[in-house]
Amino acid sequence: MSAALPMPTLIAMAWRNLWRNSERSWVMIGALAIAIAAMLFLIAMMRGLLNDMSQQNLRALPGDIQIHPHAYLDDPAIEYRLPWPSGDLRHILDGPLVARWSGRISVGAMIASERENRGIQLIGYLPSREGNSSFNEHQLITGIWPADHDRGVVVGGALLDKLDTDLGKRIVLTSQGADGEIAEMGAPIIGVFKAEMAQTEERLVYIPLPALQQMLRSGEDIQQIAIFSATDSDIHPLQAHLKNALPTADIQRWDQLNSYLSAMLDSMDAIITILIVVMFITLAFGLINTLIMAIFERVKEIGLMLALGLKPSHIALMILAETCVLLILGIVIGNSLAGLAIYSLHDGIDLSAVAEGFAMIGAAPSLTPQFLWRDVWLCNGIVITLGLLCSLLPAWRAAHYSPIEALYRD
Amino acid sequence: MTDAVSCHQLCRQFHQGGQIIHGLDHVDLTVAPGEFICLTGPSGSGKTTLLNAIGGLDTPDSGRILVGGTLLNDLDQAALADLRLTHIGFVFQSYNLIPVLTAQENIEFILLMQGVAASERHRLATDMLREVGLQGLGARRPAELSGGQQQRVAVARAIVSKPTLVLADEPTANLDSHTAEQLMDLFTELNQRHGTTFIVASHDEKVQHFARRLIRMQDGKIMEDRPLARP
Numbered sequence: 001m002s003a004a005l006p007m008p009t010l011i012a013m014a015w016r017n018l019w020r021n022s023e024r025s026w027v028m029i030g031a032l033a034i035a036i037a038a039m040l041f042l043i044a045m046m047r048g049l050l051n052d053m054s055q056q057n058l059r060a061l062p063g064d065i066q067i068h069p070h071a072y073l074d075d076p077a078i079e080y081r082l083p084w085p086s087g088d089l090r091h092i093l094d095g096p097l098v099a100r101w102s103g104r105i106s107v108g109a110m111i112a113s114e115r116e117n118r119g120i121q122l123i124g125y126l127p128s129r130e131g132n133s134s135f136n137e138h139q140l141i142t143g144i145w146p147a148d149h150d151r152g153v154v155v156g157g158a159l160l161d162k163l164d165t166d167l168g169k170r171i172v173l174t175s176q177g178a179d180g181e182i183a184e185m186g187a188p189i190i191g192v193f194k195a196e197m198a199q200t201e202e203r204l205v206y207i208p209l210p211a212l213q214q215m216l217r218s219g220e221d222i223q224q225i226a227i228f229s230a231t232d233s234d235i236h237p238l239q240a241h242l243k244n245a246l247p248t249a250d251i252q253r254w255d256q257l258n259s260y261l262s263a264m265l266d267s268m269d270a271i272i273t274i275l276i277v278v279m280f281i282t283l284a285f286g287l288i289n290t291l292i293m294a295i296f297e298r299v300k301e302i303g304l305m306l307a308l309g310l311k312p313s314h315i316a317l318m319i320l321a322e323t324c325v326l327l328i329l330g331i332v333i334g335n336s337l338a339g340l341a342i343y344s345l346h347d348g349i350d351l352s353a354v355a356e357g358f359a360m361i362g363a364a365p366s367l368t369p370q371f372l373w374r375d376v377w378l379c380n381g382i383v384i385t386l387g388l389l390c391s392l393l394p395a396w397r398a399a400h401y402s403p404i405e406a407l408y409r410d
Numbered sequence: 411m412t413d414a415v416s417c418h419q420l421c422r423q424f425h426q427g428g429q430i431i432h433g434l435d436h437v438d439l440t441v442a443p444g445e446f447i448c449l450t451g452p453s454g455s456g457k458t459t460l461l462n463a464i465g466g467l468d469t470p471d472s473g474r475i476l477v478g479g480t481l482l483n484d485l486d487q488a489a490l491a492d493l494r495l496t497h498i499g500f501v502f503q504s505y506n507l508i509p510v511l512t513a514q515e516n517i518e519f520i521l522l523m524q525g526v527a528a529s530e531r532h533r534l535a536t537d538m539l540r541e542v543g544l545q546g547l548g549a550r551r552p553a554e555l556s557g558g559q560q561q562r563v564a565v566a567r568a569i570v571s572k573p574t575l576v577l578a579d580e581p582t583a584n585l586d587s588h589t590a591e592q593l594m595d596l597f598t599e600l601n602q603r604h605g606t607t608f609i610v611a612s613h614d615e616k617v618q619h620f621a622r623r624l625i626r627m628q629d630g631k632i633m634e635d636r637p638l639a640r641p
Contacts, residue, residue: 009522016510304506307467308567309495309523311488404468407506 005314007321014322017294025326028290031283032330032383033337039279040338040379043272044369050268051370053261063102063226064235066257067242068250072223073257078107078178081221088245093227097234097241102129103222105212109175111155111205113165120159120205122173124212131228143167143191151211152190156201160192167192173207178218185215272375276382284390291323291394302398303406312399319398323391324384331380342369412479414575414607415441415464420473422459422630433459434470435630441609443574446601448621448638449611456630457611461577464609465498466490478574495523499568499606501578506564507552513563514539514548520571538566541596558589565593569600576600578610582617594620 005013018025072080084103085093093101102125109122128148146152153171155163165171170188177183187207195201213219227242229235235253242251255262295302302315348368422434433456441447449457462468463475466482475482478497485493494500507516517535526534539548542562552560561584568576576597582590598620600606610617618624618638626634 005522013508013510020510300506301508304502304508306487306491307465307494307500307502307506308520309491309493311491313488314523404462407467407502 005310005318010318010321011325013318014325017298017322018325021294021297024290024293028286028326029329029333031286032327033333035279035283036331036334036379036383037337037341039276040335040376041341041369042275043375043379044338044342044371045367046271047268047370047372047375048368050261050265052367053264063254064229064232065227065239065242065251065253067225067227067246068252069223070248070250073250073252076106076108076223078105078176078216078218078223079180081178081218081223082225082249084220084222085225089242092238092241092245093225097230097238099228099230100129100131101225101227102126103209104224104226105209105216105218105222106224107175107212107216109173109205111159111163112172112174113163113169115164116162118159118162118202121203122175122205122207122212124207124209126209139194141192141194143189145191146206146208148208149210150190150208152188152207154191154193154206155189156204157192157194158198158201159203159205160189162202165189173205173215175216177216178221183216185211187211269378272378273382276379277386280383280386284386287323287326287387287390288393290326291319291391292397294322295319295394295398299401299406299409302401303403303409306401306403307407315401316395316399319395320388320391323387323395327384327387331383335376335380339371342371345369412443413440413476414443414445414478415439415609416474416476417460417464418474420460420463420470420475422456422463422468422470432456432630434463434473437473437630437632439625439632439635441607443607444601444605445623446598446608446621447610447623447625448618449609449625449627450613450618451627451633455627457627458579459630460627461579461609461611464575465500465577466493495520496571497574499571499573499576501561501565501568501576501581503580503583507560507567509552512549512551513544513555513559516552516563517548517567517570520567524571526571534570535566538570539563542566543592557584558586561585562589562593565596569596569606572604573606575607575609578608578612580612580614581610582612582614587616590614590616 067082069080069082082103085101092098104126105122105124107122109120111118111120111122126148127145140154141157143154145154153173155171160166163171167189170186173185173187175183193201193206195204209222213221227238229238239251239253255265305315306312346368348366351367417437417439420434420437420439421432424431424433431454435456437456437460439460449460451457459468463470464477466475466477466485469483477493480493482490482493507513508519511519514532514535517538518531521531521534536545536548539545542565544559544562544566547555547559552563555563561581565578565581568578578597581597582593585593594617597608597610601608608621610621612618621638624634624636624638625632
């Protein structure tokens with residue numbers, strides 16, 4: 001017959017009970033808040049790092065989908081080539097699922113100045129087809145980006161230093177031609193770019209595709225078709241269409257080409273969940289202790305409520321409400337602290353002192369935490385769920401007191 | 411008419427320091443609705459044990475208890491809680507108020523659990539505060555009230571929902587004689603006006619003046635059970 005205690009009463013009682021021992025409650029709330037703030041901040045930093053790695057990866061490997069000749073990915077030599085797209089393939093590439101596409105050649109080569117020589121990755125591309133988010137994103141320090149039919153090369157600032165040469169000077173490129181013979185070409189340096197990662201500057205050299213095709217004696221053949229889909233959701237269907245049109249080629253999404261990064265991105269949520277659970281387990285002991293102590297101090301009061309007619313389940317609900325209030329306070333303060341910390345670093349943290357280490361994992365030397373509401377819900381949801389689970393034991397104990405024993409306990 | 415309380419051969423033993431103490435020793439008791447009983451006897455005679463058993467707070471080792479015709483032996487904790495909430499009002503010796511609630515909220519607590527609407531709760535609790543002489547003190551928490559005031563709040567809480575049975579354990583023990591008399595007057599009025607059954611355990615001889623039946627206990631047994639003439 002008895003009605004459950006209304007929620008406002010439960011919350012009001014939980015709130016007042018919480019402040020009966022304010023020092024103990026503040027210690028627990030403080031521990032919760034700091035742990036939640038640290039966790040959210042750490043997650044934002046991890047997201048930022050992964051996001052940066054993925055952006056860097058896309059810059060080094062432009063295109064949502066890439067088509068390569070079969071076996072090219074295992075042995076990126078000039079003998080593996082594709083004809084310039086035509087027929088069904090061209091129809092798909094010019095269709096609505098594709099924002100833009102381009103053909104490229106990417107071969108290993110030697111570059112030599114008058115004084116030095118280096119091994120490089122020579123990339124032949126069509127500037128007019130690459131758009132804004134491709135190679136052209138590299139910041140040009142000096143000179144120009146070439147037009148489609150220019151014959152000059154663009155090198156990184158670091159490579160320019162290593163070669164001990166300068167803008168406007170000629171270099172000699174050497175590689176293996178399509179006919180298996182040595183292929184050489186002299187070309188002027190017409191532009192110098194700056195990349196976020198030093199290894200990109202040292203490794204990549206850009207040249208217009210026709211000039212490289214001529215040097216390699218490969219006709220109109222290419223080695224790579226890079227495709228940017230119209231939307232992210234088009235990537236998978238587009239890949240399927242392309243596989244039908246070109247069954248013998250390797251057609252892979254960017255995440256398939258960089259499986260390490262893709263696996264990291266895919267497992268990020270699992271990693272975050274594990275981190276939060278581990279963090280909370282360390283807090284759980286303190287939380288359970290706080291609740292048990294709070295109940296221990298109120299045994300008589302619990303006995304009284306049972307004597308007055310409050311059901312054991314209502315007593316348990318009251319303890320759970322108290323836990324909820326404690327957790328919510330910790331979450332509100334923790335989220336605010338995390339928000340402040342993340343916002344204060346929204347311009348990024350300068351990590352140039354350890355830039356080489358970051359370059360090794362494919363990240364830029366400036367780290368910007370990435371805030372996602374999904375992470376906030378996940379973190380808070382886990383804290384609330386585990387917190388309530390932790391309070392089940394104290395709540396169960398409180399609900400199972402015998403009213404008479406509790407009432408007359410000293 | 412169904413008895414307000416009916417006890418048959420109630421036994422309750424306690425173990426203390428290797429000794430067996432008979433809290434209740436084959437107690438038989440029948441209480442008619444509307445009776446006002448004074449339960450008396452020396453400390454340890456079994457008064458509180460009997461009240462706790464009748465209120466469903468304690469379970470006897472043997473015997474049967476019926477309250478308003480309901481056999482308590484058959485009820486689980488939740489059903490006993492329901493019975494206490496709807497039929498029984500408790501007044502304990504040591505006030506026993508909920509410290510985080512104000513006087514008004516303590517009185518409203520029972521009504522709240524019974525699902526009474528907020529405005530009605532407020533009205534009943536305010537009336538009850540006035541009846542026990544605590545008007546204007548409803549916003550105070552127990553720690554801000556004197557012992558006598560706290561006991562009056564406890565009494566107000568026990569009777570606010572007009573229970574059919576009130577069990578009071580030494581309700582005047584910590585009150586001055588004037589407040590004690592006021593309290594007993596209130597009990598008498600409720601008994602006469604609403605027919606509420608009262609079982610009051612007390613050493614206080616003045617309480618006997620208000621009762622109409624006296625039960626004297628010793629060593630867990632009822633030694634004397636006689637009617638009293640009310641002045």
